[in-house]
Amino acid sequence: METLKSAVPDALKQEISNSTPSQLPSTCASLLDFFHNLPQFHQMIKDLTDPSVALCCKDRNAALEAKLKGNECFSKGEYSNALLFYSKALRLAPVDMDDMEINLVALLYVNRASTLQKMGLLLECLRDCSRALRVSPRYAKAWFRRGKANISLGKFEDAIRDLNISLMLEISSSGKRQIEAELKIALDKFKRIGIPGKKTNQNQSEVPDEPDQVKLQCLLTTTKGRGMFCVDDVSEASLVHKEDPYAAVILKKCRETHCHFCFNELPADAISCASCSIPLYCSDWCQIQAGAPKFDKSSNSFSGLEGLADDLKNYMSDVVLEGASTLDTGHIAEHRHECHGFHWPLILPSEVVLAGRILVKVIKQNRRASADSNLVGFLDLSHNYLQLPPESKLEMHIYSIILLQCLQHFYRTELPISGIMVSKPVILLSQIQVNSMAVVRMQAPEVKGPIYEPGNALTSNLEQVKVGQAVYVAGSFFNHSCQPNIHTYFLSRTLHVQATEYVLAGSELELSYGPQVGQWDCKDRQRLLEDRYSYTCQCTGCSELNVSDLVINAYRCTKLNCLGVTLDRTVTTCEKEKLKLLIDAPTVYSKQVEKLKDANIAEVACHVFESDYKLEPQHCLVCDSYRDLEASCAAISQTVSCCKRLQDAIASNEVPTNILLDAVKCTDLLRTIFHPYNKRIAEVEDNLAQAFCLVGELQAAIDHCKASIQILEKLYGVNHIVIGNELIKLASLQILVGDSAASGSISRISAILSRYYGSHADEIYPYLRHLKGRQDAD
Numbered sequence: 001m002e003t004l005k006s007a008v009p010d011a012l013k014q015e016i017s018n019s020t021p022s023q024l025p026s027t028c029a030s031l032l033d034f035f036h037n038l039p040q041f042h043q044m045i046k047d048l049t050d051p052s053v054a055l056c057c058k059d060r061n062a063a064l065e066a067k068l069k070g071n072e073c074f075s076k077g078e079y080s081n082a083l084l085f086y087s088k089a090l091r092l093a094p095v096d097m098d099d100m101e102i103n104l105v106a107l108l109y110v111n112r113a114s115t116l117q118k119m120g121l122l123l124e125c126l127r128d129c130s131r132a133l134r135v136s137p138r139y140a141k142a143w144f145r146r147g148k149a150n151i152s153l154g155k156f157e158d159a160i161r162d163l164n165i166s167l168m169l170e171i172s173s174s175g176k177r178q179i180e181a182e183l184k185i186a187l188d189k190f191k192r193i194g195i196p197g198k199k200t201n202q203n204q205s206e207v208p209d210e211p212d213q214v215k216l217q218c219l220l221t222t223t224k225g226r227g228m229f230c231v232d233d234v235s236e237a238s239l240v241h242k243e244d245p246y247a248a249v250i251l252k253k254c255r256e257t258h259c260h261f262c263f264n265e266l267p268a269d270a271i272s273c274a275s276c277s278i279p280l281y282c283s284d285w286c287q288i289q290a291g292a293p294k295f296d297k298s299s300n301s302f303s304g305l306e307g308l309a310d311d312l313k314n315y316m317s318d319v320v321l322e323g324a325s326t327l328d329t330g331h332i333a334e335h336r337h338e339c340h341g342f343h344w345p346l347i348l349p350s351e352v353v354l355a356g357r358i359l360v361k362v363i364k365q366n367r368r369a370s371a372d373s374n375l376v377g378f379l380d381l382s383h384n385y386l387q388l389p390p391e392s393k394l395e396m397h398i399y400s401i402i403l404l405q406c407l408q409h410f411y412r413t414e415l416p417i418s419g420i421m422v423s424k425p426v427i428l429l430s431q432i433q434v435n436s437m438a439v440v441r442m443q444a445p446e447v448k449g450p451i452y453e454p455g456n457a458l459t460s461n462l463e464q465v466k467v468g469q470a471v472y473v474a475g476s477f478f479n480h481s482c483q484p485n486i487h488t489y490f491l492s493r494t495l496h497v498q499a500t501e502y503v504l505a506g507s508e509l510e511l512s513y514g515p516q517v518g519q520w521d522c523k524d525r526q527r528l529l530e531d532r533y534s535y536t537c538q539c540t541g542c543s544e545l546n547v548s549d550l551v552i553n554a555y556r557c558t559k560l561n562c563l564g565v566t567l568d569r570t571v572t573t574c575e576k577e578k579l580k581l582l583i584d585a586p587t588v589y590s591k592q593v594e595k596l597k598d599a600n601i602a603e604v605a606c607h608v609f610e611s612d613y614k615l616e617p618q619h620c621l622v623c624d625s626y627r628d629l630e631a632s633c634a635a636i637s638q639t640v641s642c643c644k645r646l647q648d649a650i651a652s653n654e655v656p657t658n659i660l661l662d663a664v665k666c667t668d669l670l671r672t673i674f675h676p677y678n679k680r681i682a683e684v685e686d687n688l689a690q691a692f693c694l695v696g697e698l699q700a701a702i703d704h705c706k707a708s709i710q711i712l713e714k715l716y717g718v719n720h721i722v723i724g725n726e727l728i729k730l731a732s733l734q735i736l737v738g739d740s741a742a743s744g745s746i747s748r749i750s751a752i753l754s755r756y757y758g759s760h761a762d763e764i765y766p767y768l769r770h771l772k773g774r775q776d777a778d
């Protein structure tokens with residue numbers, strides 16, 4: 001990319017930097033002409049599309065080599081390594097190759113199944129046996145392994161059927177003897193134990209019923225373009241929208257650890273695509289949904305099995321043809337066009353891969369509708385091309401040309417390359433920048449043992465990790481607010497939008513694109529939104545007074561008993577901007593003051609109002625006392641290294657007493673400088689809670705945890721999800737010391753999480769189940 005960028009002549013770069021959307025056909029045509037004669041460009045396209053250099057090719061020899069290594073590890077009892085080698089071999093094995101007269105893929109599945117069984121992963125083992133049978137239905141060893149797995153799972157009837165089929169298919173007498181011995185075990189157990197109670201599949205979590213969705217309307221707003229409005233009143237915690245992505249892509253860092261379709265973590269029996277060796281899926285279902293070719297030979301005949309009883313034949317076809325009816329889902333192979341050459345997703349940024357997937361979908365839809373003009377029916381989403389920095393405009397031009405050239409290898413006549421055609425992916429890339437969503441997962445804390453045992457307290461922050469990037473068509477019409485009334489979460493790759501408060505009919509439903517009131521002050525939120533999405537936020541949080549923005553970075557008044565707020569120049573300027581909007585509307589302003597439920601802050605706000613909106617930096621907003629902020633900042637900077645030492649100690653799980661005592665002293669000092677609701681104090685209190693927990697002083701940990709929560713409640717409000725996360729830490733500590741207040745904390749956590757995640761709270765927060773279990777036990 002850098003080579004291509006630097007090759008572009010300065011004059012053309014300038015033209016592209018200054019381009020508007022309507023000039024794109026011309027700038028794209030100029031760049032296209034330039035690349036036409038550039039050898040490096042042609043080399044790049046060759047690398048990305050030439051099947052002879054394809055990284056994703058199946059490779060029989062490499063598969064056999066990995067299989068041998070797997071066998072070696074298996075015989076030495078190194079099952080984790082054996083699993084890795086068999087999985088690698090399965091990715092590389094061509095579908096139709098035999099090894100010692102057995103289909104290589106089927107053989108590898110059985111070998112992996114044996115390994116999984118040794119590791120105690122019985123359901124995974126069973127699934128691999130079934131996969132082997134879908135490839136080679138007459139593979140006696142696969143039925144035998146399946147029978148053994150079913151015995152271990154207590155499914156004796158199935159085991160007896162598996163073993164009888166295996167017996168029928170096995171030709172060697174030693175093999176038959178082995179099967180008969182196992183069959184005897186299954187029959188004995190069946191006689192003694194019978195049919196055990198129905199077990200639920202532990203791998204599939206039960207998803208509770210979901211409420212009806214709310215009727216939404218996309219309408220034009222005055223300052224934010226289109227937005228989503230609710231037609232009727234929406235009650236708190238109701239699901240307002242649910243949607244599958246138009247296109248999605250897994251992030252590079254998750255390619256080997258998460259399913260490329262649903263983005264959940266991969267199980268030990270992950271499967272790959274039958275035609276290439278790169279994408280991985282967590283289940284046959286995801287493989288089908290992604291449109292990836294399967295290994296199955298679903299039409300394999302049952303001839304030669306005349307001696308088999310009818311019920312066994314039916315059983316056999318159930319196992320072998322399982323999932324076959326869902327084979328034709330109409331899904332396109334998401335990654336098919338990316339496969340040849342150096343595999344795009346490994347090289348190109350995820351938004352470019354996403355653009356490629358969207359283009360392919362549009363082409364296919366046009367094909368189905370027999371539309372002759374190319375790339376019609378493009379997504380009607382807003383974009384920020386005009387506001388983009390020159391560097392981004394140039395990159396988007398280059399990536400669009402690369403994308404179209406690569407796609408041309410698949411859709412020649414449908415994609416004639418011209419300036420106009422290239423301009424479409426340029427706009428698409430800027431639409432993706434504004435509208436795509438990060439698909440996230442809650443980083444589940446590892447629960448090592450009973451949560452009431454020391455060492456298992458959850459005191460570190462719960463974090464969300466990004467696993468994918470996706471475009472949701474209707475989901476793209478929700479505008480942003482720093483004080484959102486809806487919340488998004490993802491199950492598999494499906495977007496769920498939930499109301500976090502009661503919303504009146506006709507109101508706009510707004511989510512947060514990232515920054516929220518309570519997290520940063522107004523100027524920092526605005527800066528982030530401008531940098532990332534190129535717009536100036538017009539939400540209520542950024543245009544109306546709120547407690548949080550006044551105190552989050554505030555200093556305390558120099559008078560001991562005054563709780564007034566002292567602000568620095570940057571915060572003052574930002575808050576003055578809000579006041580300017582209200583100069584002619586004192587009634588609106590006093591209403592806003594009323595909304596500030598906190599007495600101390602309402603007093604500050606009233607004072608500002610009464611003194612003609614006087615907001616002076618470095619002066620207390622209540623009593624006007626002066627604070628020398630330069631001196632205050634110098635004092636604060638002395639505490640920085642001490643706080644950092646504490647954080648490092650926490651990260652290393654060892655907190656020396658001197659570091660802890662120094663941090664306590666620093667916190668006391670910070671309290672004399674910062675306003676009591678300043679977020680920095682909440683952060684150091686949280687660090688102290690973690691540190692005291694690590695040294696075993698749990699009551700002190702609880703006190704600091706509570707101190708941090710008290711501040712965060714002022715900043716975010718008492719029912720915010722951030723408070724739910726903090727309460728999880730508190731409840732965890734309270735359980736450890738046997739504090740009966742834990743029960744109240746857990747009830748609050750449940751209430752907050754169900755506001756944000758509805759009936760899926762337990763699924764998204766597995767730790768909640770442990771807490772509730774503990775609460776029930778008390």
Ligand SMILES: C[S@@+](CC[C@H](N)C(=O)[O-])C[C@H]1O[C@@H](n2cnc3c(N)ncnc32)[C@H](O)[C@@H]1O
Pocket residue numbers: 223224225226227381382384434435476477478479480481533534535536537538539
């Ligand atoms: C995902 S789209 C939302 C739908 C968009 N309003 C439309 O008409 O398609 C994001 C764009 O909407 C606008 N937008 C969203 N929230 C906004 C806000 N709080 N203030 C100003 N503009 C906003 C910005 O132009 C932003 O780039």
